[in-house]
Amino acid sequence: MTNDPSHRAVGLHCPRPLSTHDCVQMAHGGGGRLSEQLLAEVFLPAFDHPELARRHDGALLQVGGERLAFTTDSFVVRPLFFPGGDIGSLAVHGTVNDLCMCGARPLYLSASYILEEGFELAQLERIVASMAQAARAAEVSVVTGDTKVVDRGKGDGVYINTSGVGRVAPGIAIGPEYVQPGDVVLINGEIATHGIAIMSVREGLQFETELVSDSAALGSLVGQLLDCAGNQLHFLRDPTRGGVASACCELAQTAGVGIRLDERRIPVADPVRGACELLGLDPLYVANEGKAMAVVAPQLADRALEAMRQHPLGARAAVIGEVTDEHPHQVVLRSSIGTTRIVAMLSGEQLPRIC
Amino acid sequence: MTNDPSHRAVGLHCPRPLSTHDCVQMAHGGGGRLSEQLLAEVFLPAFDHPELARRHDGALLQVGGERLAFTTDSFVVRPLFFPGGDIGSLAVHGTVNDLCMCGARPLYLSASYILEEGFELAQLERIVASMAQAARAAEVSVVTGDTKVVDRGKGDGVYINTSGVGRVAPGIAIGPEYVQPGDVVLINGEIATHGIAIMSVREGLQFETELVSDSAALGSLVGQLLDCAGNQLHFLRDPTRGGVASACCELAQTAGVGIRLDERRIPVADPVRGACELLGLDPLYVANEGKAMAVVAPQLADRALEAMRQHPLGARAAVIGEVTDEHPHQVVLRSSIGTTRIVAMLSGEQLPRIC
Numbered sequence: 001m002t003n004d005p006s007h008r009a010v011g012l013h014c015p016r017p018l019s020t021h022d023c024v025q026m027a028h029g030g031g032g033r034l035s036e037q038l039l040a041e042v043f044l045p046a047f048d049h050p051e052l053a054r055r056h057d058g059a060l061l062q063v064g065g066e067r068l069a070f071t072t073d074s075f076v077v078r079p080l081f082f083p084g085g086d087i088g089s090l091a092v093h094g095t096v097n098d099l100c101m102c103g104a105r106p107l108y109l110s111a112s113y114i115l116e117e118g119f120e121l122a123q124l125e126r127i128v129a130s131m132a133q134a135a136r137a138a139e140v141s142v143v144t145g146d147t148k149v150v151d152r153g154k155g156d157g158v159y160i161n162t163s164g165v166g167r168v169a170p171g172i173a174i175g176p177e178y179v180q181p182g183d184v185v186l187i188n189g190e191i192a193t194h195g196i197a198i199m200s201v202r203e204g205l206q207f208e209t210e211l212v213s214d215s216a217a218l219g220s221l222v223g224q225l226l227d228c229a230g231n232q233l234h235f236l237r238d239p240t241r242g243g244v245a246s247a248c249c250e251l252a253q254t255a256g257v258g259i260r261l262d263e264r265r266i267p268v269a270d271p272v273r274g275a276c277e278l279l280g281l282d283p284l285y286v287a288n289e290g291k292a293m294a295v296v297a298p299q300l301a302d303r304a305l306e307a308m309r310q311h312p313l314g315a316r317a318a319v320i321g322e323v324t325d326e327h328p329h330q331v332v333l334r335s336s337i338g339t340t341r342i343v344a345m346l347s348g349e350q351l352p353r354i355c
Numbered sequence: 356m357t358n359d360p361s362h363r364a365v366g367l368h369c370p371r372p373l374s375t376h377d378c379v380q381m382a383h384g385g386g387g388r389l390s391e392q393l394l395a396e397v398f399l400p401a402f403d404h405p406e407l408a409r410r411h412d413g414a415l416l417q418v419g420g421e422r423l424a425f426t427t428d429s430f431v432v433r434p435l436f437f438p439g440g441d442i443g444s445l446a447v448h449g450t451v452n453d454l455c456m457c458g459a460r461p462l463y464l465s466a467s468y469i470l471e472e473g474f475e476l477a478q479l480e481r482i483v484a485s486m487a488q489a490a491r492a493a494e495v496s497v498v499t500g501d502t503k504v505v506d507r508g509k510g511d512g513v514y515i516n517t518s519g520v521g522r523v524a525p526g527i528a529i530g531p532e533y534v535q536p537g538d539v540v541l542i543n544g545e546i547a548t549h550g551i552a553i554m555s556v557r558e559g560l561q562f563e564t565e566l567v568s569d570s571a572a573l574g575s576l577v578g579q580l581l582d583c584a585g586n587q588l589h590f591l592r593d594p595t596r597g598g599v600a601s602a603c604c605e606l607a608q609t610a611g612v613g614i615r616l617d618e619r620r621i622p623v624a625d626p627v628r629g630a631c632e633l634l635g636l637d638p639l640y641v642a643n644e645g646k647a648m649a650v651v652a653p654q655l656a657d658r659a660l661e662a663m664r665q666h667p668l669g670a671r672a673a674v675i676g677e678v679t680d681e682h683p684h685q686v687v688l689r690s691s692i693g694t695t696r697i698v699a700m701l702s703g704e705q706l707p708r709i710c
Contacts, residue, residue: 021476022475022476022477023472023473023474023475023476024470024471024472024473024474024475024476024479024504025472025504026472026504026506027504028470028502028504029470029502029503029504029505030504035502038502039502042476042479042480042483043466043483043500043502046480046483046484046486046487047466047483047486047487047490047496047497047500048487049496049497049498051496051498051499052497052498052499052500058499059463059465059498059499061462061463061498061520063418063421063423063462063520063522064420064421064522065419065420065421066418066419066420066421068418068423068520070463070465070498070499070520071465071499072465072466072467072499072500072501072516072518073467073501074467074468074469074501074503074516075503076469076503076505107416107418108414108416108425110414110425110426110427110518111398111402111427112427112428112429112516112518113429114429114431114469114514115379115383115384116379117378117379117380117381118378118379119378119379120377120378120379121376121377121378121379121397122377124379124397125397125401128397128398128401128402129401131401131402132401132402132403135402141402141404141406142402142404142407143404143406143407143414143416143425144406144407144413144414144425144426144427145398145402145407145427146427146428146429147383147384147390147393147394147398148384148429148430148431148514148708148710149379149380149381149382149383149384149385149707149708150384150431150511150514150708151381151707151708153508154509154510154511155509155510156505156509159469159503159505159514161427161429161467161516161518163427163465163467163516163518165416165418165423165425165520167418167419352504352506353503353504353505353506355503
């Protein structure tokens with residue numbers, strides 16, 4: 001790894017500050033600095049709502065006597081089908097997981113399709129069947145939907161938006177504002193697998209072992225964590241676009257804390273590590289789906305780790321770092337050779353259209 | 356008007372049953388027969404949920420002690436800016452109105468953007484500002500969002516999904532299942548204005564009077580209706596794609612009733628009627644946004660009409676028809692020259708990408 005790994009994969013999409021861009025760049029959708037700037041300079045000032053300003057994966061809303069989580073995601077992944085999933089299962093997992101990261105029990109999804117004229121109906125049926133199966137597995141119901149069609153050439157077969165509603169139980173307090181120095185950062189398994197699986201099929205790369213996306217719904221794993229840690233579970237985040245690095249940077253900035261990561265403890269599957277080396281990618285910046293970072297009070301760390309490991313989606317769970325009051329707003333990585341470096345938010349666009 | 360006006364505007368997009376299509380047609384997104392078949396043959400069997408099967412504008416959900424409405428819509432309108440609005444205001448009005456049609460008080464919106472690489476940021480800012488203004492006017496908050504970027508050429512600048520959550524007060528019972536023979540059908544004003552305004556700017560048509568979209572949020576108008584009619588307000592529908600004709604056909608089929616419309620009582624502004632004649636379009640099939648059809652018990656019809664007319668968005672409100680137990684599942688129109696004909700659901704695609 002270099003000293004500034006976020007630049008290694010930038011390629012054609014060289015980032016500049018938003019204010020110097022006149023037009024949308026691929027990196028505005030990459031989950032890194034330009035996405036952050038678009039949020040900060042365009043969306044937050046216009047919509048001016050404290051829930052948006054929390055920059056969490058979804059909004060927490062009080063509706064009458066109920067506390068709800070509400071979230072949305074549009075999916076534009078290419079290719080539509082990949083080892084381990086497709087745009088349909090991904091659209092369910094992504095929104096279910098965003099609800100989970102709010103500490104909510106996911107209940108209901110919407111599904112809205114933008115179809116390209118000429119798209120094969122058989123493919124659409126396959127995607128819809130996959131969504132239905134993923135929704136059943138995640139114990140959520142698709143209850144409302146919409147379909148639009150755009151002209152041939154003005155789409156990529158299908159784009160899918162899912163939005164979701166979940167219920168937050170009393171006493172749950174998850175958000176950047178609850179993160180404290182001394183808290184421990186966990187992850188439920190090997191990172192970068194989803195992103196590298198998509199990348200390898202898109203680029204036609206062949207490895208000895210086929211790389212399969214680990215995209216999954218995390219409702220029951222998060223349920224076990226909540227049962228074990230209760231309100232000592234301070235923060236959850238699925239490190240999708242921009243990877244674990246960008247998720248940690250965003251948390252450090254929003255919560256005003258420092259985060260120390262230990263590279264040796266961050267699990268990466270060997271074939272994924274090999275593919276990353278081949279492609280010149282830092283796994284810390286590769287997108288995930290089916291991974292949750294959890295920040296828990298130190299006295300609960302062992303129990304939380306154990307709860308994760310007892311779940312099928314957490315067998316390779318690990319403690320990967322800690323929250324500190326040193327270097328607030330910054331993420332520092334202790335590398336596998338013992339050096340330390342500052343981890344920056346993804347500054348370009350590593351793998352466009354990964355979700 | 357001809358005997359089968361739904362065919363008059365079909366043009367290039369000749370409809371066939373879904374089962375004979377291998378690929379997505381523009382008409383699959385047109386709100387007419389092919390949209391209906393896609394729903395019936397693909398989405399309903401896969402997702403298998405009673406709220407979807409109700410085919411209303413949104414889902415009614417019980418979450419703990421609260422009754423919620425939840426709805427979603429993606430917006431792909433061309434052009435992005437048109438007289439009277441833009442894709443941003445339309446995306447707010449469309450979802451707010453779908454919540455209103457469930458009898459809900461709209462509360463929260465999500466906003467998800469699919470941006471095309473190279474889209475001017477200044478245009479995006481203008482659209483976001485318009486959304487924010489429309490949301491403030493409708494007294495809803497945008498609380499969560501998402502942004503994706505697709506490659507140049509794989510979009511049309513921006514597609515927007517808005518989903519919405521609203522609260523349904525106790526005692527409100529709005530849905531096709533409550534519609535009864537004898538009920539009266541009202542509308543809050545002149546139809547077809549939105550569709551013709553978009554069509555005229557898209558086709559570069561010039562009329563003596565500029566045609567301006569009447570797109571608007573209907574929360575306060577529906578609030579007044581609910582205050583006046585309570586649970587005697589049986590059904591609400593915004594006749595968007597497919598127009599008043601298709602909305603009535605869908606209601607007749609879902610509720611198993613007949614509907615009798617009186618063409619002389621259906622308000623159409625003179626310039627819109629003129630444009631329709633010029634373009635060979637039947638206003639009954641032209642998309643609306645900002646119009647609500649209300650079905651009320653006969654004893655409340657006068658009061659409901661008065662309540663609409665007292666509202667700025669209902670000055671030209673009218674009784675346009677009635678529900679009957681004759682000809683169940685069918686809509687019959689008594690024309691301005693005294694003949695009657697059966698009204699079919701839009702069978703092709705009249706004005707693609709109107710919302």
